[in-house]
Amino acid sequence: MHHRRTSDVLQSFATQSTRAGSSSKTMLLKIGRASNVQRRLNEWQRQCGYNLSLVRYYPYVSTSRPSTPRKMPHSHKVERLIHIELEGQGLRVNHKTNCDVCGRNHREWFEVEASRAGINAVDEIVRRWSDWDEGNPQRFH
Numbered sequence: 849m850h851h852r853r854t855s856d857v858l859q860s861f862a863t864q865s866t867r868a869g870s871s872s873k874t875m876l877l878k879i880g881r882a883s884n885v886q887r888r889l890n891e892w893q894r895q896c897g898y899n900l901s902l903v904r905y906y907p908y909v910s911t912s913r914p915s916t917p918r919k920m921p922h923s924h925k926v927e928r929l930i931h932i933e934l935e936g937q938g939l940r941v942n943h944k945t946n947c948d949v950c951g952r953n954h955r956e957w958f959e960v961e962a963s964r965a966g967i968n969a970v971d972e973i974v975r976r977w978s979d980w981d982e983g984n985p986q987r988f989h
Contacts, residue, residue, distance in 0.1 A: 872961055872962075873962040873963075874959045874961055874962050875959070875966075876941065876958070876959055876960075877970060878892075878900060878954075878956050878957055879931065879956055879974065880927060881923045881924065881926075881927045889902065895949070895950050896947055896950050896954075897949050904971070906975070907978050907982060920981045921982070926980075926981045930974055931955070931956065933973050933977075934970065934973065939960055940955070940958055941957040941958060941959050958970070
């Protein structure tokens, strides 16, 4: 089996930043919730023509110990808290414009640095709020 390096995968999704004065490579992450992830990915493709790749779902379960995905008790609140924190860091894609294809306003897109550090920073935020919702506050000290 051939394994791709993380940096190669990131570069395959990277584009030049849309932020004024930035010369870094970035990538778009959609951070949202769904009761059926595969169905939602298919809806996005039909609705807007996006061919999305699933990076990870939460609550995260390591592939070394497979189990059935579980629901978070307050996923809608967790999603909102994550979005607020990411927006506070200036990562939200301009949500004042509507999608060219479907005409809707997609507020769940974030532009992050296309690097391991950029992805890890977002991952830490999502994990922290997921843990908080599941009553695992040890990540907060």
